[in-house]
Amino acid sequence: MSGILALLNLDRAPIDSALLQKLTDTLAFRGPDAQSCWSEGAIGLAHTLLQTVSDTTGANQPLSLDGQLWISADVRLDRRAELIDRLEQTGSRLKLDPFTPDAALILYAYHTWGQDCLAHLWGDFSFTLWDSRQQVLFCARDQLGIKPFYYAQVGQTLICTNTLQSLRGHPLVSDQLNERAIADFLIFTINYDPATTSFADIQRLPPAHCLTLSLADPTVKVHRYWSLPCPEPIRYRCDQDYIYQLKTLLKLAVGDRLRTERVSLLLSGGMDSSSLAATATQGFPSTNLKAFTTVYDRLIPDQERYYASQVAQFLSLPIEFLIADDFKLYQDWSSHAPPQPHHNPRSIVSHQLYQLASHHSHVALYGEGGDEGFTVAFLLDLLHGMPWSPHLFTDLWRCWRYRARPGLGFQYYRNRYQNRLSLSSPTQQSPPFPAWLRSDLIQRLDLVDRWHQIHTIPKPEVYPFRPRAYNRLTFPLWGSVLENINPGFTGLPLEIRLPFLDLRLVEFLLALPPWPWCIHKKLLRLGMQDMLPPIITQRPKTALVADPIPLMQPALNLTEVISTASGLDRYVDLNELQTHLDDRNQSSARTWQTLRPVSLGLWFLDNFS
Known part of the structure; x- marks a missing residue:
């Protein structure tokens, strides 16, 4: 860092x-x-x-x-x-x-x-x-x-x-x-x-x-000077070869990111961070490791405390929990103000977690990147452009053997084409075009057209074998994710390292036959069978049961923020925004969108007041 x-x-x-x-x-x-x-x-x-x-x-x-x-x-x-x-x-x-x-x-x-x-x-x-x-x-x-x-x-x-x-x-x-x-x-x-x-x-x-x-x-x-390669698909005769190669590369990726006596682990109860914890503890036992986990005990029905505890107990790993129930939206925002506009009304939670981790070590391992590398292919991908393979029947037999059922992809493609058909009405798209933007800004920058370009124009399929995995790994959102965990953003003496973004591992995952190995991360689950408890390797992928943001109280007066943030009215119709802020019946997605101008207003107050 x-x-x-x-x-x-x-x-x-x-x-x-x-x-x-x-x-x-x-x-x-x-x-x-x-x-x-x-x-x-x-x-x-x-x-x-x-x-x-x-x-x-x-x-x-x-x-x-x-x-x-x-x-x-x-x-x-x-x-x-x-x-x-x-x-x-x-x-x-x-x-x-x-x-x-x-x-x-x-x-x-x-x-x-x-x-x-x-x-x-x-x-x-x-x-x-x-x-x-x-x-x-x-x-x-x-x-x-x-x-x-x-x-x-x-x-x-x-x-x-x-x-x-x-x-x-x-x-x-x-x-x-x-x-x-x-x-x-x-x-x-x-x-x-x-x-x-x-x-x-x-x-x-x-x-x-x-x-x-x-x-x-x-x-x-x-x-x-470099582009993400499009590797030739890997075809091993023996299933154990896939497992061995994954575990070998994961150990190399973790080992190259340790190189110090003490390391923090940002642990959830999911497969990615748990796999990193298992690889680090069992592959590098001389490293002083400690896990840190965010949990909700009351605000939402969150089970991460239970599952993370199971991992820590199995690995004999010390763990510290950050209880996030009582944090407020935009709490202590100025104490960790971002260098560029950033939208995370509960950023105090991640900031506190990173701060705890930095007290143990200046290095932390984080499981980001696993979801992208293991992006699964749908059956409809075969019809949409993914090349037919002579190995298809072998892959389907493996799916039957490991009880991994390929998804059809109807919902994914239906949403994709519905958005493309709604070009003339951005308010009907999902997510909708913000209603509180100033009309002169929309016209001056042709923002409706830009909205269409980003949300509705299909991405080029550079790598037909795993097009969605490739596009996710090259998606511009990555730049924002990576900058947001960098010390230049957090202001903390903590370097967060991402083993799943090791190029050796990325290329291997891109070259994997998606069936059955990427279905619910089947290959990772098989590889970790002897390194993690069954309750983790058999746990379905689970997001937060509920979005905590609509349930959290703001730490400040949002109306005062948008009215005093000098310059915000150049971009936002403040009256329209206030109407949306007063609407208590918005969906979580709409609430998230409505709070964006508030985040920008706070950034203006921190930088230009």
């Missing part, structure tokens, strides 16, 4: 050391273990370190191996041994210590392969690298966008960082809002453009992209 920053003067003017130090100070919350900056001529780099690994030495940055290449990186690499072997086999006579820091490995990779080094890097990373020989700044963000990266080119200066608030600390970066991003937030809850932010001056480097700028040609160049 280290903080990184680069400051480059395109007119070759010397770096203002006081400004560099000021911007470095804005990163201090991300790295309490060390703070340093370096500058030479027109370039300055800064880094604040949170020590999250115990198997490397000399990790302080900005780092240079030869005085020519300098790096500031927020990085955790997978497949380190494989990368070291490749580097040592290049003929450069390198002999690398297995404890070489990840940032140093990136420098060695760049020295060996130049900008093509990205083809040899796996893991979670964002970095800025200065090549003084070529006078080039080279930056990159990991393949799935686990680590964020932002930049702004203002005047004759380029600023790059993984912390949006640091960019706002530069005197040339304005507070002018990106109207399109704000509108996207109000309509969809997220900004669908992965290259922009809520601020007009600040851009976002999309996942799997790199940025270069040469002082000889001071133009920012951004290009994609």
Whole structure:
């Protein structure tokens, strides 16, 4: 979770050391273990370190191996041994210590392969690298966008960082809002453009992209260096081979994300987080593990306390519960105010859970990504474009053997086509178009057309074998999910790691025959039979029984928020919004939608009051 920053003067003017130090100070919350900056001529780099690994030495940055290449990186690499072997086999006579820091490995990779080094890097990373020989700044963000990266080119200066608030600390970066991003937030809850932010001056480097700028040609160049592959379907003769491969890859993914003496586990009673807990406790018994679980004892009929306790007892795992019944909507919002508009009226719950986890360790494992990798295919997918397979009868026989019944998909496709048929009436679509948006905003940005584009135009089926799984893994919502658990968003010294988004595991899951292995995560359940109690491996996937938001009391006066939030009336018809806020008979989905402008209003109050 280290903080990184680069400051480059395109007119070759010397770096203002006081400004560099000021911007470095804005990163201090991300790295309490060390703070340093370096500058030479027109370039300055800064880094604040949170020590999250115990198997490397000399990790302080900005780092240079030869005085020519300098790096500031927020990085955790997978497949380190494989990368070291490749580097040592290049003929450069390198002999690398297995404890070489990840940032140093990136420098060695760049020295060996130049900008093509990205083809040899796996893991979670964002970095800025200065090549003084070529006078080039080279930056990159990991393949799935686990680590964020932002930049702004203002005047004759380029600023790059993984912390949006640091960019706002530069005197040339304005507070002018990106109207399109704000509108996207109000309509969809997220900004669908992965290259922009809520601020007009600040851009976002999309996942799997790199940025270069040469002082000889001071133009920012951004290009994609990787795309999610479309692997050939896996066909093993023996069912146990599927189970063995899954468990092997899951152990590698978890092991690469431990690398420290103490780790927190964000545990529910579901299969994904429970599988991570089992793999970590049984595969790495020397790691000091502790689980943290959010529970509702009274507000809703929640069973997570029971199931999480079963997992913890079976694994002899200490567990701490966060009881969420008495929290209020928007409670203590200003204490964890987000850097960009964010819609989660009960964010206090996740913030408190992360805070508890951070007291045990600076690293936590989280089960996000499992649902996407195990996305099942419907029988109707065969008719809709999924290729027929000569192995179909074998797959159906396995379904019979494991009592896994493929879904027909009628409901999914009916909803999909109903939305496409309702193009002329967005208020009849599900979810409906917000009725409280200002009419002039709708017309100026052509928001009804944008609504149609996002909700009704079919996504291209890049990977016909598992189209919906592929689309879910590349969905723009991922960017929002990943940013929301990053320390730059939470403000907490906690790096949340996602083993199910390990690229080795992602590619394996995409290549799985969906029947029977992805039906109710059948393969994961079979693989965990000897590692988890039957009450967990046989438990159906279960969402919250009820939505707690309509049952929670607000911690503040919502009418006062929308009336005092300066600028909110540029986007929202406040009278219409008040009518919706007063409606106590709204569905949970409508309540969620109606509260979006309130979340935006609170963000305005925190940032522009």
